Amino acid sequence: xxxxxxxxxxxxxxxxxxxxxxxxxxxxxxxxxxxxxxxxxxxxxxxxxxxxxxxxxxxxxxxxxxxxxxxxxxxxxxxxxxxxxxxxxxxxxxxxxxxxxxxxxxxxxxxxxxxxxxxxxxxxxxxxxxxxxxxxxxxxxxxxxxxxxxxxxxxxxxxxxxxxxxxxxxxxxxxxxxxxxxxxxxxxxxxxxxxxxxxxxxxxxxxxxxxxxxxxxxxxxxxxxxxxxxxxxxxxxxxxxxxxxxxxxxxxxxxxxxxxxxxxxxxxxxxxxxxxxxxxxxxxxxxxxxxxxxxxxxxxxxxxxxxxxxxxxxxxxxxxxxxxxxxxxxxxxxxxxxxxxxxxxxxxxxxxxxxxxxxxxx
Numbered sequence: 478x479x480x481x482x483x484x485x486x487x488x489x490x491x492x493x494x495x496x497x498x499x500x501x502x503x504x505x506x507x508x509x510x511x512x513x514x515x516x517x518x519x520x521x522x523x524x525x526x527x528x529x530x531x532x533x534x535x536x537x538x539x540x541x542x543x544x545x546x547x548x549x550x551x552x553x554x555x556x557x558x559x560x561x562x563x564x565x566x567x568x569x570x571x572x573x574x575x576x577x578x579x580x581x582x583x584x585x586x587x588x589x590x591x592x593x594x595x596x597x598x599x600x601x602x603x604x605x606x607x608x609x610x611x612x613x614x615x616x617x618x619x620x621x622x623x624x625x626x627x628x629x630x631x632x633x634x635x636x637x638x639x640x641x642x643x644x645x646x647x648x649x650x651x652x653x654x655x656x657x658x659x660x661x662x663x664x665x666x667x668x669x670x671x672x673x674x675x676x677x678x679x680x681x682x683x684x685x686x687x688x689x690x691x692x693x694x695x696x697x698x699x700x701x702x703x704x705x706x707x708x709x710x711x712x713x714x715x716x717x718x719x720x721x722x723x724x725x726x727x728x729x730x731x732x733x734x735x736x737x738x739x740x741x742x743x744x745x746x747x748x749x750x751x752x753x754x755x756x757x758x759x760x761x762x763x764x765x766x767x768x769x770x771x772x773x774x775x776x777x778x779x780x781x782x783x784x785x786x787x788x789x790x791x792x793x794x795x796x797x798x799x800x801x802x803x804x805x806x807x808x809x810x811x812x813x814x815x816x817x818x819x820x821x822x823x824x825x826x827x828x829x830x831x832x833x834x835x836x837x838x839x
Contacts, residue, residue, distance in 0.1 A: 478509055478510045478511070478570050478571070478835065478836070478839045479511055479512075479513070479568070479569045479570050479571075480500070480510065480511070480512045480513070480569060480570065480571050480572075480573055480835065481512070481513050481515055481563075481564065481567070481569035481571070481572045481573065481588075481593075482496065482497070482512050482513070482514050482515065482573045483515050483517065483560075483572065483573065483574045483575070483580055483581065483584045484514065484515070484516055484517070484538070484575065484580070485516070485517040485518075485519035485520065485544075485556070485578045485579065485580025485581070486519055486520040486576075486578050486580070487520065487529075487743075488576065488578075488653070488762050489575050489576055489578065489580070489581075490529070490530070490533060490535070491533065491653055491656050491743060491762075492575040492576060492598065492599070492652045492653050492656070493514070493535075493573075493575055493598075493652070494533040494534065494535045494652075494655075494656050495652050495655035495656055495659065495827065495828035496573070496598070496652060496828045496831055496832065497512065497514065497535050497536075498534070498535070498659075498828060499828035499829050499831065499832040500512050500832055502829075502832075503832055503836065508836060510832070510835070510836060513539050513540075513567055513569065514535075514536070514538045514539050515538060515539065515540055515542065515560065515563060515584075516538035516540070516541040516542065517541075517542045517544050517556045517559070517560065517580040517583075517584065518541045518542050518543040518544045518545060519544055519546075519552060519556065519578060519579055519580045520546075520578075528742070529742065529743070532660070532663075532742060532743055532744050533656065533660075533743065540563060542556065542559040542560060542563060543559075544556045544559055544580075549579065549610060552579050552583075553579055553582070553583045556579065556580055556583035556584065556587075557583045557584075557586065557587045560583065560584050560587045560588075561587050561590075561591065564587065564588060564591055564593065565591065568593070569588075569593055570593075570594065570839060571593070571594045571595070571596050571624070571835065571838070572584060572585070572588035572593050572594070572595050572596070573595075573596045573597075573598065573835075574595065574596070574597055574598070574618060575597075575598040575599055575652070576598070576599050577599065577602070577611040577612075577614045577615045577618070577782075578611070578614065579610070579614060581597070581614055581618050582613075582614040582617045582618045585597065585617075585618045585621050585622060586617065586621055589621040594623045594624070595618075595621060595622045595623050595624070596622070596623065596624040596625075596626060596835070597618055597619060597622040597624070597625055597626065598626045598652060598831065599626070599627075599628055599632075599651075599652075600618075600619055600622060600625035600626055600627055600632065600636060600646075601619065601625060601627045601631075601632030601633060601634075601635045601636040601641075601646075602615060602628065602629075602631075602632050602635070602782040602783065603615065603616075603632075603635050603782055604780045604781060604782040605780060606779070606780045611782075612782070615782070619636065619639070619641070622645075623645065624645055624647065624834070624835075624838065625641060625645055625646045625647065626647050626649050626831055626834070627646060627647065627648050627649065628649075628650060628651045628783075628785075628822075628823075629648075629783075629785045629820070629821075630648070630821070631784055631785060633646055633648055647830070647831075647834050648822065649822065649827050649830040649831050649834070650821075650822030650823055650824060650826065650827035650830065651765060651820075651822070651823045651827055652827045652828050652831070653762060653765055653766070654765065654766075654769055654823045654824075654825065654827065655825050655826070655827050655828050657747065657766055657769055657770075658769070658824075658825035659825065660743070660744060660747070661747075661751070661770075663744055664744050664745075664747050664748035664751060665742070665744040665745050665748055666745070666748055667741055667745035667746075667748060667749060669714060669736065669738050669749075670748075670749070673712055673714075673736060675712065675714075675752075677752040678752065678753070678754045679711060679712075679754060680711050680712040680713070680714055680753060680754060681704075681708055681711050681712070681713045681714065681753060681754055681755055681756070681757060682713075682714050682715075682749050682750055682753045682755075682756045682757070683704070683713055683714065683715040683756070683757045683758070684715070684716060684756075684757075684758045684759070684760055684763060685697075685700075685715075685717075685721065685757075685758070685759050685777065686718060686721070686759065686760065687759045687778070689759075689778075689797060690759050690777055690797060691718075691720075691721045691724060692724075694724070694727075694728060696797060696799075697724060697725070697728065697730075698728050698730060699799035700777060700797075700799050700802070701725065701728075701730045701735075702730070702799070703799040703800070703802040703803060704757060704802055705732045705734065705735060706803075707802055707803045707806040707807075708734070708806065709806065709810050710734065711734065711754060712734050712736060713732075713734055713735050713736065714736050714738060714749060714753075715735065715736060715737050715738065716738050716739065716740045716741050716746065717737045717738070717740075718740070722737055725737065747766065747770075750763070750766060750767060750770065750772060751770050751772065753772055754773070754809070755772065755773040755774065755775060755809050755814070756772055756773070756774045756775070757774075757775045757777065758774065758775070758776060758777070759776060759777045759778050761781065761782055761783050764776055764781065764783055764786040764790070764792040765783060765786055765790075765823075767786075767790070767791055767792065768786045768789070768790030768791050768792060768817055768820065769790075769820075769823060771791060771816065771817060772791060773791050773809055773814040773815075774786070774790075774791050774792040774793070775792075775793055775795050775802075775805050775809075776792055776793065776794050776795060777795055777796070777797055778794060778795075778796070778797065779794075779796050779797060780794070781794055785820055786820075789817065789818050789819075789820050790817040790818075790820065791814070791815060791816070791817040793805065793815075
């Protein structure tokens with residue numbers, strides 16, 4: 478069996494790493510399965526060097542399609558054109574896509590038009606918010622998927638409700654958590670820890686990247702002011718994109734406790750998250766990681782495609798109104814934040830289950 482694995486952005490590699498490990502483990506046991514790792518080049522990330530792949534313990538991609546940035550349409554077209562050529566030159570039995578980035582959708586459609594089966598890891602998650610490009614990517618990808626690997630019962634229900642045959646749905650768990658659990662003992666202390674003399678549970682971690690939060694000046698200013706005002710004098714560590722840093726500078730937002738730092742490696746960032754008092758974010762993936770590590774998480778979004786992190790985990794959805802921050806922080810510092818519980822099949826064995834299913838398909 479030949480599998481082409483698609484990754485287009487840094488979080489995708491975190492999700493596919495355990496699948497590669499599981500494939501290599503099956504090969505070592507004599508199973509007829511091999512893979513080709515295709516990086517679409519959707520995101521350029523200077524942190525994605527050889528060291529990044531070493532941290533995840535995976536080889537560098539067999540090819541980088543270098544599709545680059547651009548508008549949604551330009552990027553989608555570039556990925557489809559380049560992946561079509563790649564797949565024609567290197568045919569596969571199955572194209573495996575993960576998550577919900579543009580590469581996921583573009584490669585799934587391209588593969589299906591070349592009559593190649595598509596497997597989608599993280600199928601069925603939905604936010605219901607069509608203003609998010611990721612939601613369109615999820616819907617389009619699942620519309621042309623053959624095999625649906627899901628992270629939760631909620632995702633299973635979403636797929637069934639959309640008419641997907643039960644036999645095509647495989648509830649396997651979460652590969653991002655496979656990576657987290659495998660790498661947790663290897664987390665690396667970042668330089669900022671000693672530079673700022675940070676102490677466990679005595680600082681906050683922030684990540685903001687969604688346009689609704691960082692591109693709207695009044696919204697960003699209001700959020701940051703409320704966070705600074707209500708953070709109980711704790712340091713706030715904010716690995717920030719240069720574009721967001723410029724916006725903060727333009728708005729005159731600075732404070733002795735607000736520390737804007739360069740984006741961190743996977744192992745360094747999760748070192749900070751694991752030891753934080755809480756995380757404030759608008760990222761879906763981080764809500765999953767905080768849930769497993771038992772770290773309180775405040776999500777500055779009006780919706781989430783990962784509701785299990787709220788119903789079972791440590792995540793709470795605050796929305797994007799700055800006025801929601803004060804009561805949430807009061808709840809945190811009074812010791813009343815929910816503890817969370819284990820989520821079914823988020824046990825570090827998801828990739829094994831995926832590869833077992835793949836082997837049984839052929």
